[in-house]
Amino acid sequence: MLTASHIRKEFGSVSAVRDVSFTIPRGSTFGLLGPNGAGKTTTMRMIVGIYPVDGGSITWNGAAIDDRSRRRFGYLPEERGLYGKMKVREQIVYFGRLHGLHDPEIGERADTWIRQLGLGGYAQRPCGELSKGNQQKVQVACAAVHDPELLILDEPFSGLDPVNADVLLNMLNDLKKRGTTLVLSSHQMWQLEQICDTFCIITDGENRASGTLQELRSAWPTRVVKVEPATAALRTVLDRIPHARALETNGALYYEVPASTTYPALLRELVDADAVTRFDAIEPSLQDIYLHAISNPPPTGNAHE
Amino acid sequence: MSEIITVYSAEVMRRLRSRTFFLGLVFGIIGVVVIIELPQWFDSYSRQTDRILLAGNPQLVAAARPLLAKDFVVAGNWDGSGAPSLEMLKARRAAAVVAIARGASGVRVTLYAKDPGMISASQLRRDLVPLNLQFDAGIRPQRIGALLNIPVRTQSLVAKFGTAAESDAARAVAYILLVLLYILIMVNSQLIMSSVAEEKTSRIAELLVASVNPGALLAGKVGASATLALGQMAIWVAVAWALSASGQGQVAAPSGSEGSGFSFTGISSSDVAGFVVFFLVGFLQTSTLFAAIASLINRTEDLGSIAGPMFVPVVAGFIIAISALAVPDSPAVIVTSFIPLIAPFVMFARIVVSSVPAWQIAASLAINIAAICAIAVLGGKIYRVGMLLYGRTPRLSQIWHAINA
Numbered sequence: 001m002l003t004a005s006h007i008r009k010e011f012g013s014v015s016a017v018r019d020v021s022f023t024i025p026r027g028s029t030f031g032l033l034g035p036n037g038a039g040k041t042t043t044m045r046m047i048v049g050i051y052p053v054d055g056g057s058i059t060w061n062g063a064a065i066d067d068r069s070r071r072r073f074g075y076l077p078e079e080r081g082l083y084g085k086m087k088v089r090e091q092i093v094y095f096g097r098l099h100g101l102h103d104p105e106i107g108e109r110a111d112t113w114i115r116q117l118g119l120g121g122y123a124q125r126p127c128g129e130l131s132k133g134n135q136q137k138v139q140v141a142c143a144a145v146h147d148p149e150l151l152i153l154d155e156p157f158s159g160l161d162p163v164n165a166d167v168l169l170n171m172l173n174d175l176k177k178r179g180t181t182l183v184l185s186s187h188q189m190w191q192l193e194q195i196c197d198t199f200c201i202i203t204d205g206e207n208r209a210s211g212t213l214q215e216l217r218s219a220w221p222t223r224v225v226k227v228e229p230a231t232a233a234l235r236t237v238l239d240r241i242p243h244a245r246a247l248e249t250n251g252a253l254y255y256e257v258p259a260s261t262t263y264p265a266l267l268r269e270l271v272d273a274d275a276v277t278r279f280d281a282i283e284p285s286l287q288d289i290y291l292h293a294i295s296n297p298p299p300t301g302n303a304h305e
Numbered sequence: 306m307s308e309i310i311t312v313y314s315a316e317v318m319r320r321l322r323s324r325t326f327f328l329g330l331v332f333g334i335i336g337v338v339v340i341i342e343l344p345q346w347f348d349s350y351s352r353q354t355d356r357i358l359l360a361g362n363p364q365l366v367a368a369a370r371p372l373l374a375k376d377f378v379v380a381g382n383w384d385g386s387g388a389p390s391l392e393m394l395k396a397r398r399a400a401a402v403v404a405i406a407r408g409a410s411g412v413r414v415t416l417y418a419k420d421p422g423m424i425s426a427s428q429l430r431r432d433l434v435p436l437n438l439q440f441d442a443g444i445r446p447q448r449i450g451a452l453l454n455i456p457v458r459t460q461s462l463v464a465k466f467g468t469a470a471e472s473d474a475a476r477a478v479a480y481i482l483l484v485l486l487y488i489l490i491m492v493n494s495q496l497i498m499s500s501v502a503e504e505k506t507s508r509i510a511e512l513l514v515a516s517v518n519p520g521a522l523l524a525g526k527v528g529a530s531a532t533l534a535l536g537q538m539a540i541w542v543a544v545a546w547a548l549s550a551s552g553q554g555q556v557a558a559p560s561g562s563e564g565s566g567f568s569f570t571g572i573s574s575s576d577v578a579g580f581v582v583f584f585l586v587g588f589l590q591t592s593t594l595f596a597a598i599a600s601l602i603n604r605t606e607d608l609g610s611i612a613g614p615m616f617v618p619v620v621a622g623f624i625i626a627i628s629a630l631a632v633p634d635s636p637a638v639i640v641t642s643f644i645p646l647i648a649p650f651v652m653f654a655r656i657v658v659s660s661v662p663a664w665q666i667a668a669s670l671a672i673n674i675a676a677i678c679a680i681a682v683l684g685g686k687i688y689r690v691g692m693l694l695y696g697r698t699p700r701l702s703q704i705w706h707a708i709n710a
Contacts (some may be wrong), residue, residue: 048515083509098308142512207587
């Protein structure tokens with residue numbers, strides 16, 4: 001289990017991380033969300049020990065993180081790079097060695113990664129000759145070749161085309177199934193929704209919301225209902241809901257209603273008023289929650305504080 | 306430790322396979338061959354410029370020939386009259402015709418030269434003085450030559466060298482080894498600097514420092530570079546040794562010395578040991594500093610401007626060491642032989658050309674090894690932070706914060 005407790009990091013007069021806390025159960029997948037400059041990368045760098053924390057603490061399985069435990073971590077930084085002249089397989093093997101792997105295991109693992117990522121045709125080519133997407137796959141392999149207990153990926157999907165993003169997503173799912181604890185940051189919310197169990201939204205170096213998607217949704221104050229067709233009678237029913245707000249009419253009626261609204265009762269009222277061809281209660285997406293969280297001051301709306 | 310070994314092995318392999326290492330090795334060998342062969346080439350050229358033809362009265366020419374043979378190659382006689390043609394000189398591969406005549410005031414010489422600057426008139430005059438004495442006082446030229454040649458035996462008061470020739474040979478050894486030391490330290494330190502800059506600019510730095518302790522990364526790099534530099538040097542010295550042993554040539558002594566130079570086979574094992582020790586000391590100091598500085602740049606083009614000031618102590622050390630060859634016991638030389646970054650050159654020069662008290666060598670090594678530790682700690686801190694600083698070049702205050710973090 002990875003626990004960050006009120007961690008803080010300052011660079012001179014700039015506070016990059018003011019107060020961030022979260023707990024990531026072993027084997028789960030955690031999404032760290034926030035706008036640019038929120039402190040995500042600094043938080044990740046503190047976890048892998050690139051930066052020492054200025055305040056608070058980070059523990060892995062209850063113990064402070066030392067060089068030994070750090071070798072069992074993997075990290076894919078946002079700023080990516082490879083040795084341009086080094087061959088693909090050789091590069092993966094090198095990073096495996098840096099994490100304490102030995103022959104012949106390291107060669108087998110490198111070959112497995114090369115195969116899984118579809119890099120077989122490039123194994124003996126210098127990394128500098130690869131496309132950006134393929135280079136990114138090599139970087140992922142370098143970060144994960146030693147089968148880390150904790151794998152931290154900073155914006156792993158950026159720069160990948162949909163096919164390669166899907167390959168990466170499948171690979172992360174495989175790691176998840178094998179019990180690897182994953183920490184990801186991304187601006188592609190739908191991808192995070194697909195893979196992450198828990199989330200933490202930070203902005204200005206502080207927690208804004210954290211928890212599972214269900215917990216985040218539970219804390220969300222409103223829902224959206226979609227009703228078809230867009231008739232005056234149905235609109236009248238929806239307008240009667242306390243604190244309801246009409247959003248748009250695009251062949252259907254969209255209304256933001258309080259989360260406490262009882263949908264069966266509402267549906268009955270609608271059916272009594274007119275013929276209803278469609279009724280949807282739309283849960284807030286991760287993107288909705290994210291946008292709400294970063295635009296509102298803490299601590300309101302936090303599932304776990 | 307295993308991290309250092311991994312980085313070390315990877316760096317060694319990377320450098321061994323790099324074109325620059327191969328080219329450096331090859332050009333180094335070519336350089337050694339040129340250094341060894343150059344004196345011979347110059348010698349053979351100077352022999353051509355010393356070739357003269359004699360003209361004039363046959364008896365006078367016969368008397369002058371042995372006198373001139375000391376400093377010139379007398380290629381034969383010329384029987385023509387008046388000024389010789391340039392074509393004739395070229396055809397007989399001679400630099401000049403020396404026409405000798407006897408007048409009322411003694412011997413008179415007319416020199417017809419392709420390039421008058423190549424034939425020393427004063428040398429001609431000095432060589433032919435016995436002829437004038439013979440004609441004036443009746444003494445045989447051979448006797449006059451013997452009388453002029455007073456033997457001088459030089460005895461050094463410094464225990465290290467018995468004779469002036471040995472002292473000059475040691476100076477020549479020190480001179481050549483100092484140049485080699487300077488080249489090896491500068492070239493390999495700059496290679497480390499380029500390697501760090503490459504990792505920084507290719508953005509692999511963050512992946513590296515997350516995988517391996519920055520100190521281990523730096524140590525592995527420096528260790529690999531030191532090993533390869535020593536290996537390279539061993540190959541160059543072996544080539545020089547082989548050429549010298551096969552009698553291919555001698556390296557000329559520095560100008561101003563009386564000795565004729567030295568052969569690589571004459572380098573003592575203590576000189577080699579001193580070279581290796583002071584190379585390692587100098588290289589570890591310089592390369593660690595250069596690596597730390599390189600970690601601060603964002604573009605390889607900035608390397609020159611940010612690293613420029615770092616060259617100053619190394620170049621200063623080399624210049625002082627060259628001066629130390631002539632005055633190894635001057636107070637300024639003695640003081641600078643303890644100062645980090647400078648001492649590896651100066652103390653090495655002092656050791657080769659003079660008898661340095663053991664305590665001074667020990668003190669210098671202790672100070673400089675302590676300096677390596679201090680530079681490693683300081684450089685490691687700058688390196689750790691510098692590798693992750695992107696954007697503009699960090700201000701001094703940021704570097705200071707990094708050092709104190």
